[in-house]
Amino acid sequence: MTTVIIYALTATTLFSVGLYGFAIHPDLIRKIVSLNIMAGGAFLFLISLAYHTGSPEVDPVPQAMVLTGIVVTISATAFALCLARRIKEKTGQCLLEHRRKDTET
Amino acid sequence: MNNFFLAMALFLVLNILAGLWRVLKGPNPADRMVAAQLFGTTGVATLLLLAQALESPFIRNAALLFALLTVMTVLAFIRNTSYRLPEDEHNENL
Amino acid sequence: MPVGAPPERYGNITVPELLILIPFTGAILCFLFPEVLRRLTGLLSAALIFSNSAILTRSIFQDGARRLHLGGWTEPLGIGMSIDGLSILFILLTAVVGLLVSIYSASFFSAAQEQVLARHFWPLWLFLWGALNSLFFVSDIFNAYVVMELVGISAAALAALSGTSASLTAALRYFLLTMAGSMAFLLGVGFIYARTGLLDMYLVGTVADGGPLMAMALGLMTVALIMKTALFPFHFWLPPAHGEAPAPVSAILSGLVIKGSFYLLLRIWFTVFQNSTVTTHAAALIGLLGLIAVIWGSYQAIIQTRLKLIIAYSSIGQVGYLFLLFPLIFMTPDPAWKTEAWTACIFQAISHGLAKAALFLAAGNLIQASGTDDLRSMRNIADKLPMTTFTLALAGVSLMGLPPSGGFVAKWMLLQSILASGQWWLAAAPILGGLLTAAYVFKILSQSFVSDDKKSCCGNVSFVMEKSALLLALFSILIGFRANEVIFLLSEPVFFIIPGGQSP
Amino acid sequence: MKIYEILSVFFCLSGGIFFLAGTLGLIRFPDTYSRLHALTKADNLGLGFIVLGLIFVAGSIPESIKLVLTWLLAMIGSSSACYFIGNHMYHPPKAGENEDGSGI
Amino acid sequence: MDLVFDLIIGLSLAGVSWRIVRAREHFQAIVLFITFGLLLSLAWTRLKSPDIAIAEAAVGAGLAGVLLMDTLGALSSPRERAKVVISLKLLIPCLFLAGLMAYSILYIPEDFQGLGIVVREALPQTHLEYPITAVLLDFRGYDTWLELGVLLVAVLGVLCIRRTDNIKGTMLPAPAEPVGSWIVKLLLPLMVLIGGYLLWLGAFAPGGAFQGGVVLASAGVMLWQSGHPSLGLMPRLWWKILLCSGFLSFLILAFSSLFYTDQLLTHPATKTWILGVEYAATLSIALCLISLVLGSPARNHENKGV
Structure with missing residues (x-):
């Protein structure tokens, strides 16, 4: 039981730290990295439940969910990075709110 | 016996944490890549020890993968500093 | 009406699966075909989806709600699909708006400079349509997460279609918010799984009772879906995203994608947290946010100068009405005015979807004709584009809620249920909101009748584009007349599926 | 404690020591080149000894072959990585600090 | 012994993620993120799910690192320093959320049968x-x-x-x-x-x-x-x-x-x-x-x- 508690607490901490990082950083790349930390937290919570079933064999359903989640997260991250790169090319800034000094094309 | 391997794995994880100090302080990016490379190898060793300690033989595949893929990150690092991808900076007016 | 009555069949194929298979097949074909065939495939699959959703509506009318088990596995293991009155109404809304927007964009993207956009528009749009259809059939919470992610990526890609720096930034802001919301939703799924060990919505509904885990799950999921539906505190991404996108895309985003996440919120509140005690306080908070959204959104719409931004801000206002359902239903156990409240909410969703799509398409016509988005420079469009101005007027009537239109039925039922429920402070929304909506609708219309000598707009707009916008506005008005079918669909036996597969 | 277990413990401990040396080298050494040197030591010898230690307790032959393969791959990977970093440090890229300011 | 290992892995994951958010340079954050992927796959190994350890190893060390490195190469000026300041306005709600979730974790049923x-x-x-x-x-x-x-x-x-x-x-x-x-x-x-x-x-x-x-x-x-x-x-x-x-x-x-x-x-x-x-x-x-x-x-x- 204690293993579950430790990893579930780590999971919620990761989620909260990722949420804070997502909110605090104006830079796009830092926001996307924080989102991946949030995803790591959510997956860790699911797998700590899977381990908790006590039976030596770990519950396969959360594992399948996390596998699907990993592939979904990597494709969403790749799409977001491509958008961020395109914004940088267009506006010379990789920020969501453009500082006045930029050259708005 | 398994406890010994688990203790060794723990020792290596502490090594990684100690190495993190270099990542935080590292004056230039190359130092950080050196640290990342060391963490990759230490990770491989930890996974192998864990595979033995927790009696799950398929973790060795994960260790094998780690050994292979750390090189890719270094290649990406080299690619991005010696030859910048052909980005037309602000003159892009699509 | 026994559930699971023999479904509508062609040989062995039942209709609900087709509603998911056709859009995905169409999307793959559009992606594989050369450009010239993409428009044809898009239109063909749009027509097929429309006809199938009509057939499914008829079969739901006769046989009542229905549950499907994918892959032949029953509930706890496999993923189920549930089709009942609520989902079929949203499917029909998506089909009508989707068909007319497809026809509109067939000619919208044929203009010279838009040629490149069409190549990317059709596959993404059909994927989004397929994702929305499967979202309206969802009955498994992890499946809802994957479908929401599919909707999020395709909607963000469509929002970034026009390629200007403003639309790219708006699309990325929207996409990052959707991703953060999906992560919170996934953690909510984790909490529900921790409490019940089940994933199917209906089974969880029977097992779950109030507790910190379920309260946490409710909070996370509700915040995630409120962010995607652009309710008041999280609405800032909507105006730039919908304002900068091309006209058909903003019609899709504003009319359909917002309704998708709202539908999921309804599905989760009314099945997963059916008999858990955590929902009363949250319902009051959501009602308050809805009220603020109505007033603040409509006010913002009045002070905008760009036409598309006025319509985008009015979306925020109109979405606020939808959330008034929660305080009405959840504050008192099994209220007598349940049917009125439900009808008000669903009618508001459907008539707003139709009217908003019509407004955006008409705005697209105006912008294409006059070349500018600024309202002040759109002088005397009444005599140049009479059809489009008529569409603007009809859609405005439905938004304001004047008698014949669907909007009127929604606001009237809302007022009835508010008075019956005694929560008089909610009444401010329909009354004040209606006035503010009237203000910005008249602001748009007044500009069009002002005639001045200065030579103003006019390119011509293709016949098909004006007709499809007009049809959408007409549907938004006509739905007011077909109220009793909708009420029947929302009435008890057809509507809810009691967990375990039998309708009451 | 059978003889092969003792051997395994001995080799794993020595591997651990080399890893410790590598990490200390990473932290203490003054410039990048000497840190590279520390890194490769930890790599080849540290991992080598741990793999050797594990071979004694590994169940079957294929397992130990996989262990050796992992060690060889890690060695190839890390030595070429160190070569890249060293090369990169020694010849700064032609564009140097890129004039328009991007690149790490 | 297991308990100590779990504690160390848990604390290091939380610590590395906090350092990622607080990193001054973007490149430092990315290298830390690669280490984060490594520690996460150690956690999966400890929780006896080898599938996910392999997937995390391949995605974390391989693709995510390359993607972020490429994008950073194109995006930022050399060693761009992010202005990192603690904003209590955002930190308090996140801590409150973490506390709420930690409290509700205690209610995970003992006889949990997935x-x-x-x-x-x-x-x-x-x-x-x-x-x-x-x-x-x-x-x-x-x-x-x-x-x-x-x-x-x-x-x-x-x-x-x-x-x-x-x-x-x-x-x-x-x-x-x-x-x-x-x-x-x-x-x-x-x-x-x-x-x-x-x-x-x-x-x-x-x-x-x-x-x-x-x-x-x-x-x-x-x-x-x-x-x-x-x-x-x-x-x-x-x-x-x-x-x-x-x-x-x-x-x-x-x-x-x-x-x-x-x-x-x-x-x-x-x-x-x-x-x-x-x-x-x-x-x-x-x-x-x-x-x-x-x-x-x-x-x-x-x-x-x-």
Whole structure:
């Protein structure tokens, strides 16, 4: 039981730290990295439940969910990075709110 | 016996944490890549020890993968500093 | 009406699966075909989806709600699909708006400079349509997460279609918010799984009772879906995203994608947290946010100068009405005015979807004709584009809620249920909101009748584009007349599926 | 404690020591080149000894072959990585600090 | 002993994630994120889920690192320093959220029984030995289908942003020093071999479509990094068909299964059918991920997209 508690607490901490990082950083790349930390937290919570079933064999359903989640997260991250790169090319800034000094094309 | 391997794995994880100090302080990016490379190898060793300690033989595949893929990150690092991808900076007016 | 009555069949194929298979097949074909065939495939699959959703509506009318088990596995293991009155109404809304927007964009993207956009528009749009259809059939919470992610990526890609720096930034802001919301939703799924060990919505509904885990799950999921539906505190991404996108895309985003996440919120509140005690306080908070959204959104719409931004801000206002359902239903156990409240909410969703799509398409016509988005420079469009101005007027009537239109039925039922429920402070929304909506609708219309000598707009707009916008506005008005079918669909036996597969 | 277990413990401990040396080298050494040197030591010898230690307790032959393969791959990977970093440090890229300011 | 190990892993994960958020330079954050991926796969190993440890190793060390490094190379000025200031206005609600979640974790029921037993009982009917592959491809095949859809739509999105219809990919010059091309020639066949091995392993042991697909994608990205035109050689139609092969195989399965039973997505009795779908899924996952990594940089000057 204690293993579950430790990893579930780590999971919620990761989620909260990722949420804070997502909110605090104006830079796009830092926001996307924080989102991946949030995803790591959510997956860790699911797998700590899977381990908790006590039976030596770990519950396969959360594992399948996390596998699907990993592939979904990597494709969403790749799409977001491509958008961020395109914004940088267009506006010379990789920020969501453009500082006045930029050259708005 | 398994406890010994688990203790060794723990020792290596502490090594990684100690190495993190270099990542935080590292004056230039190359130092950080050196640290990342060391963490990759230490990770491989930890996974192998864990595979033995927790009696799950398929973790060795994960260790094998780690050994292979750390090189890719270094290649990406080299690619991005010696030859910048052909980005037309602000003159892009699509 | 026994559930699971023999479904509508062609040989062995039942209709609900087709509603998911056709859009995905169409999307793959559009992606594989050369450009010239993409428009044809898009239109063909749009027509097929429309006809199938009509057939499914008829079969739901006769046989009542229905549950499907994918892959032949029953509930706890496999993923189920549930089709009942609520989902079929949203499917029909998506089909009508989707068909007319497809026809509109067939000619919208044929203009010279838009040629490149069409190549990317059709596959993404059909994927989004397929994702929305499967979202309206969802009955498994992890499946809802994957479908929401599919909707999020395709909607963000469509929002970034026009390629200007403003639309790219708006699309990325929207996409990052959707991703953060999906992560919170996934953690909510984790909490529900921790409490019940089940994933199917209906089974969880029977097992779950109030507790910190379920309260946490409710909070996370509700915040995630409120962010995607652009309710008041999280609405800032909507105006730039919908304002900068091309006209058909903003019609899709504003009319359909917002309704998708709202539908999921309804599905989760009314099945997963059916008999858990955590929902009363949250319902009051959501009602308050809805009220603020109505007033603040409509006010913002009045002070905008760009036409598309006025319509985008009015979306925020109109979405606020939808959330008034929660305080009405959840504050008192099994209220007598349940049917009125439900009808008000669903009618508001459907008539707003139709009217908003019509407004955006008409705005697209105006912008294409006059070349500018600024309202002040759109002088005397009444005599140049009479059809489009008529569409603007009809859609405005439905938004304001004047008698014949669907909007009127929604606001009237809302007022009835508010008075019956005694929560008089909610009444401010329909009354004040209606006035503010009237203000910005008249602001748009007044500009069009002002005639001045200065030579103003006019390119011509293709016949098909004006007709499809007009049809959408007409549907938004006509739905007011077909109220009793909708009420029947929302009435008890057809509507809810009691967990375990039998309708009451 | 059978003889092969003792051997395994001995080799794993020595591997651990080399890893410790590598990490200390990473932290203490003054410039990048000497840190590279520390890194490769930890790599080849540290991992080598741990793999050797594990071979004694590994169940079957294929397992130990996989262990050796992992060690060889890690060695190839890390030595070429160190070569890249060293090369990169020694010849700064032609564009140097890129004039328009991007690149790490 | 286990307890100490869990505590150390938990604390280090939390510490590294906090350092990532607080890192002054973007590059430092990315290197820390790669270490975060490593520690996370150690956590998966400890929680006895080798599948996810392999997938995390392949994605965390391989693709995520390369993607972030490439994007950072294009995005930021050299060693751009993020202004990092603690804003209490945001920190307090996040801490409050963490506290709430920590409190509710204590209520996880002791006798928690997930769906493990139900899966084990229903396993014989699926002709598959390994429960996770059975859950992924048979019990919850609809999820996997939609997830392949998400991957495909991400590639479509990248194509839409880049305004092209094929992945010519940026042609990197061959690496100046011989070691670069030598190591690719050596490691590439090994990676393809290991990818196939993981895929084949999936039927009865940890491994399968995802892990094999991600490893093959890493091989493709390495090929690109070595300056080889890689995807450019594949004719455009073939590239598109292979891209959709995973999604299409599920679509065909869904259509065909409708004709003899009334349920969507039921697998026919033979096991070869399920493995065929799995192999198609691996191929399309690998190609989609390669296209995502290659597609995002702008084209070379000569074949600049519209």
